Amino acid sequence: MSTTISDTPRCDRAQLARQVEEILDATPAWDLHTHLYPASFGTPLAGTGASAADPKGLMLWGIDELLTYHYLVAEVFRVVPSRVLPYADFWRMSKQQQADHIWQHLFLERTPVSEACRGVLTTLQRLGLDPADKDLDGYRKWFTQQDPNDHVDRVMQASGVCRITMTNDVFDDNERQRWLTDPAVGSDSRFAPVLRFDPLLCDWPSAARQLSAWGYRADENPSPEGIAEVRRFLSDWLDRTGAIYCAVSLPPTFRYNGLDDTQVSSVIFREAVLPTLAERNLAMALMIGVLRGVNPRLSIAGDGLEKADVSSICRLCTDFPDNRFMVTLLSRENQHELAVAARKFDNLLPFGCWWFLNNPSIIEEMTRVRMELLGTSFAPQHSDARVLEQIVYKWSHSREIIAKVLADKYADIIRAGWPVSEDDMRRDAKLLLHDNFQNFVAGR
Ligand code: FIX
Ligand code: ZN
DSSP, X not given: OOOEEOXXXXXXXXXXXXXXXXXXXXSOEEEOSOOOOOGGGOOSXXXXXXXXXXXXXXXXXXXXXXXXXXXXXXXXXXXXXXXXXXXXXXXXXXXXXXXXXXXXIIXXXXXXXXXXXXXXXXXXXXXXXXXXXXXXXXXXXXHHTSOHHHXXXXXXXXXXXXXXXXXXXXXXXXXXXXXXXXXXXXXXTTEEOOEEOHHHHHOHHHHXXXXXXXXXXXOSSOOHHHHHHHHHHHHHHHHHHTOSEEEEEEOXXXXXXXXXXXXXXXXXXXXXXXXXXXXXXXXXXXXXXXXXXXXXXXXXXXXXXXXXXXXXXXXXXXXXXXXOEEEEESOGGGHHHHHHHHHHOTTEEEBOOOGGGOSHHHHHHHHHHHHHHHTTOSBOOOOOOSSTTHHHHHHHHHHHHHHHHXXXXXXXXXXXXXXXXXXXXXXXHHIIIIIHHHHHHHTO
């Protein structure tokens, strides 16, 4: 039976907050953007019962991967700078040595209050390990006792995630080869495939060289035949992977200037990518704002951000009404503009609090702005996890904040005389954590 909270003056805010938090916790989330893979893509840490470790395997899991997450690599160089430990020396260390270094300096010699450090603690705790033990070898032992395939179930259970969306980068040789060798590599139904092809839009000359090497005719300035070949390439990979949407990450300088824009990226996007997706009823995810290699010596930890151009997104939504765009922007300054754009275009779904925005203070601010402008019609979060167990902390921390914002909004409308039932709350939680994304990708 659904209870309705409507006795405004006596409405107990603390009880309402608890109720909403419980409902959010019990609602399965579809994690709509991660860099996670099932064990079929190989894993460097095999665990018990599994086949031999595959050093280049794509399924990352376990405490050493958690500690060497690139967010933490960037943080450890704040504490042990490169004038003390040169970058090259750090990168020469084994994974375990890097993890030891990060554990020592960020956890033992400092207080682990940053969001990425806190994430490791929440993860250990929710997996039944005690962070107070501070026993890195003990944690290592526990992880190596897990079977990776069963471990996926345990982690999904602990994080309340019912489906994990992958990022399947067709320009990554390691990944590409695995799809070509084993057509069933992506058939684990817990993981949904997504076709990712940044070079097509960010670096056409190198994408064209690759396409030619793979047997697709590609010219420097794409001719109509060249465009047809890009479409053939995309179709082949959409068939091979069964992708549920396509994705690219773009720099802050990305511009789409309209139907007569002659930039090569716009031509490829307009004539090859978007028509192929429209034909297949697939959405396109645009992740805009990353400045790659601000400090290249930090490798993957060295990327930064700048503001993106929201007018380009509005033009895309206008010019391609038969396409759907999921958009996340990396700069905090873009968030209000993006939410306003989503009020104008029903083929635009703002999603997630990406990367440097995935901190409690900013998640809360973004979620409030989005809810105030869009009601419940957005996808508040994705994990962007690179290491399996990260979904535990990313979802636990985010659920708490989404619940807090939602409870405040309920309290406001209850005060205005609108009753909110438990069923209403469950429906809203499901929309936010699952259905808005599911309906958008399905074109409903
Ligand atoms: O481009 C992306 O998908 C980014 O999310 C990643 O490249 C980035 O390194 C990341 O892990 C952010 O969380
Ligand atoms: Zn990502």
